[in-house]
Amino acid sequence: MSRLGPAAAGILIIGILVAAIATLFAGGSSGHVVPGSINSGDTAFVLLSSALVMIMTPGVGLFYGGLVRSKNISAMINRSIIILGVVSIQWVVFGYSLAFGNDAGGVIGGLNFLFLNGVGYAANPAYAATIPQLTYMIFQAMFAIVTPALIIGAFAERARLRSLIIFTLLWATLVYDPIAHWVWGVGGWAKAMGVLDFAGGTVVHASAGFSALAAVLIIGRRHGVRPGSSTPPSNIPIVLLGAALLWFGWFGFNSGSALTAGPLAASAFVATNTAAAAGGLTWLILSWAERKKPSTMAAATGAICGLAAVTPASGFVGPVSAMAIGVLAGLVTYLALWWLNNRTKVDDTLGVWPAHGVGGFVGVILTGLLAESVVNPAGANGLLFGNAGQLGIQVFVDVVVAAYAFIVTLVIVFVVNRLVGFRVTAEEEEEGLDLAESGEVGHLD
Numbered sequence: 110m111s112r113l114g115p116a117a118a119g120i121l122i123i124g125i126l127v128a129a130i131a132t133l134f135a136g137g138s139s140g141h142v143v144p145g146s147i148n149s150g151d152t153a154f155v156l157l158s159s160a161l162v163m164i165m166t167p168g169v170g171l172f173y174g175g176l177v178r179s180k181n182i183s184a185m186i187n188r189s190i191i192i193l194g195v196v197s198i199q200w201v202v203f204g205y206s207l208a209f210g211n212d213a214g215g216v217i218g219g220l221n222f223l224f225l226n227g228v229g230y231a232a233n234p235a236y237a238a239t240i241p242q243l244t245y246m247i248f249q250a251m252f253a254i255v256t257p258a259l260i261i262g263a264f265a266e267r268a269r270l271r272s273l274i275i276f277t278l279l280w281a282t283l284v285y286d287p288i289a290h291w292v293w294g295v296g297g298w299a300k301a302m303g304v305l306d307f308a309g310g311t312v313v314h315a316s317a318g319f320s321a322l323a324a325v326l327i328i329g330r331r332h333g334v335r336p337g338s339s340t341p342p343s344n345i346p347i348v349l350l351g352a353a354l355l356w357f358g359w360f361g362f363n364s365g366s367a368l369t370a371g372p373l374a375a376s377a378f379v380a381t382n383t384a385a386a387a388g389g390l391t392w393l394i395l396s397w398a399e400r401k402k403p404s405t406m407a408a409a410t411g412a413i414c415g416l417a418a419v420t421p422a423s424g425f426v427g428p429v430s431a432m433a434i435g436v437l438a439g440l441v442t443y444l445a446l447w448w449l450n451n452r453t454k455v456d457d458t459l460g461v462w463p464a465h466g467v468g469g470f471v472g473v474i475l476t477g478l479l480a481e482s483v484v485n486p487a488g489a490n491g492l493l494f495g496n497a498g499q500l501g502i503q504v505f506v507d508v509v510v511a512a513y514a515f516i517v518t519l520v521i522v523f524v525v526n527r528l529v530g531f532r533v534t535a536e537e538e539e540e541g542l543d544l545a546e547s548g549e550v551g552h553l554d
Contacts, residue, residue, distance in 0.1 A: 130224065138243060140229030147232060148239035151369045155237070155244050158365025162251035165358035166193045166258045172351025172413075173262045176459050179343035180541025181266045183549050188273060189258045195277050196254040201225055204253060205246050207286035209236065212296025217287050235295045237368040248365060249289070256285055256313045262459035263321030264328045267532045270546050272525050276324075279521045284320060284514050288312050292506070304506040305480055305488050305499065307377065308366040310421025310473040311510040318466020319511040320518035321457060327522045330456035332535050337451055345406060352409035356385055359416045363423040373485055377423040380431035381416065384423075387435025388415020388442075395443045414442040414464050418472030425480035425488040434475050442468045470507055477503030 170189030174182045196204070203223055210218030222228050225246065233242040257277045261268065289312050291299040299311075306312060334340060342348055363381040367374035392411020396404040418438030419431050426434070445463035449455055457463070477500035480491035490496040525531055532538070537545035544550065 134224050134226050137224065137226035138229050140227070140231050142230045142241075146239075147230075147241060148369070151237075151239045152241065152244050154370035154374070155240050155248050155365055155368055158361035159244075159248045159251050161358045161361025162248070162255065162365065163193075163358075165251075165355055165362065166190075166255045168351050168354030168358055169255065169258045169262075170351070171347050172355060173265060173459055175344040175347030175349075175351060176262075176342045177265050178340050178541070180543055182343050182347075182543065184270075184542035184546055185261075185265060187547060187549070188261055188270065191270070191274065192258045192261070192277055193254050195274055196257065196281050197250060199278060199281050200246075200250045200253050204281060204286050205249065207282065208249065208253070208289040209246075209294050212290070212294060215296055215298035215301065216290070218290050218294055239369060245368070248368075252309055252313060252362075253281060253285055253289070256309075256317050257281060259313075259317040259461060259465055260321045260324065263325050263457045263461040264532075265458040266542065267328065267331050267538050269529075269531060269533050272529050272531045275529065276521060276525050276531075279525070280320065280518065283521065284316060284517050285312070288316050288510055288514065291510070299506045299509075302502050302506065303489060303499070304502050305425055305476050306421040306473060306506075307424035307476075307485075307488075308363045308420045310418075310469045310476065311506060314417045314420060314465040314469025315473065315507060315511050316469075316514040318462045318464070318469060319515040321461035322455070322466060323515045323518040324522045325455060325457050327519065327526060328531050330454070331458065332538055334456060336454040336456075339450065342406065348406060349409055352413060356412060356416065359385070359420075363420060366424060373424055376427070376484060379428050380419055380423045380426055383428045383431040384415040384419030384435035384438075385412045386415070387432045388412050388418065388439040389435075391415075391436050391439030392443055395440070399447075410460070410464065411439050411443070414439055414468045417465050417468035418442075418475065420469065421473045422476040422479060425476060425485050425491075427481065427484055430479040430481075433479065434472060437475065438468050438471050441471050466511070470511060473503050473507045474500070477501075 166189050170186040174185040177185055206220050206222035207218045210220060210222045213219055228242045228246050230241045232238050232240060237245045257280055291297040292304060292306050292312050359381055360378055364374040364378040367377055389408040389412035393403050393408040396407035415435035415438060419434050422434055442463050445467040446460050449457060449463055478491045478493050480488055481494050482488055482490050489499050492500040533545060
């Protein structure tokens with residue numbers, strides 16, 4: 110009770126201050142709408158897609174939770190929920206503005222949308238002409254939320270919660286928001302170059318994967334886990350449930366990025382499912398060849414890799430190209446994971462870099478090969494359809510995004526580690542984060 114009183118008083122003060130701020134932005138998130146300018150079908154479609162993307166974040170928690178040891182299962186799930194809360198607030202206060210506000214030198218958005226001031230019922234034709242800007246904002250919020258949730262699988266079982274919260278706020282602000290502006294924001298330098306990234310191959314997957322790699326290089330290996338060895342998953346049914354939720358939510362992720370309930374959304378939906386199936390079957394075959402038994406876990410992971418790879422291409426390719434992306438990305442990601450586990454000492458606990466970093470990176474490049482303007486006239490042809498220059502653009506932006514995410518994440522993790530310590534003690538790690546950090550047992554052996 111001695112700690113509850115000050116905490117409650119502090120929360121009360123914060124609530125009063127926020128209420129006072131609300132008076133300064135009265136009506137800032139409503140505004141007037143020109144009659145007939147908003148399409149109710151498109152609005153409903155994007156809101157539904159936002160809900161589908163939202164379910165991906167707890168889906169990540171379940172997927173990761175089943176993969177870690179039973180003493181950490183609850184911690185992995187609740188951390189994904191905490192990230193959902195933390196980034197939701199960051200996005201409303203200033204994150205959306207940094208990503209989609211008035212351009213500053215092609216690098217970052219301004220603060221004109223601070224506290225969503227001016228983000229109202231009317232459409233912003235620069236991004237989506239038939240839906241309220243509030244709808245576009247919340248759709249993009251779900252992307253910003255799920256991305257740091259992907260990263261935490263790399264340093265699972267050893268990160269301190271308070272450090273994770275600080276890291277999430279800094280990473281969302283210094284890595285995600287600028288990259289989102291580069292690729293999707295009006296005036297962003299990558300967008301101006303003509304990069305094709307329909308739903309986040311660079312913004313979400315490459316940035317998360319290479320950031321995960323940077324983080325584990327500083328945080329270090331888990332105690333008692335030797336290079337080349339692995340810990341068995343604690344709950345395979347939960348892993349498969351998480352994978353199913355991710356596959357389900359990904360339809361909103363990719364087809365929702367069409368921002369209209371029309372043919373392009375249907376095309377992206379089909380491409381998404383096709384690549385996921387191809388990636389899952391590729392991993393199944395490779396695991397069968399390597400271990401002499403087909404692995405359902407491998408099939409689920411391969412589907413996620415196929416989904417990550419098709420994300421940038423989903424609105425620019427047909428179903429056959431999507432199948433090729435799933436197969437090729439499935440092969441590359443499988444080999445990347447094998448190399449990481451067997452030829453390095455890096456302890457990427459749940460393979461975030463191979464699945465999302467390599468998967469997203471390869472997907473962006475394959476977009477430069479397989480994109481067709483007949484699928485999406487707002488895009489461009491890739492190399493195999495007569496436009497060699499597009500491949501060069503894709504590779505250049507891919508490399509810059511991966512390098513930026515990697516370097517800035519190194520700095521963030523180094524600073525957080527020095528100031529507050531990023532990982533739990535050896536004793537807490539041995540006990541498990543469920544008890545040591547939250548006092549909640551997620552799995553009874």
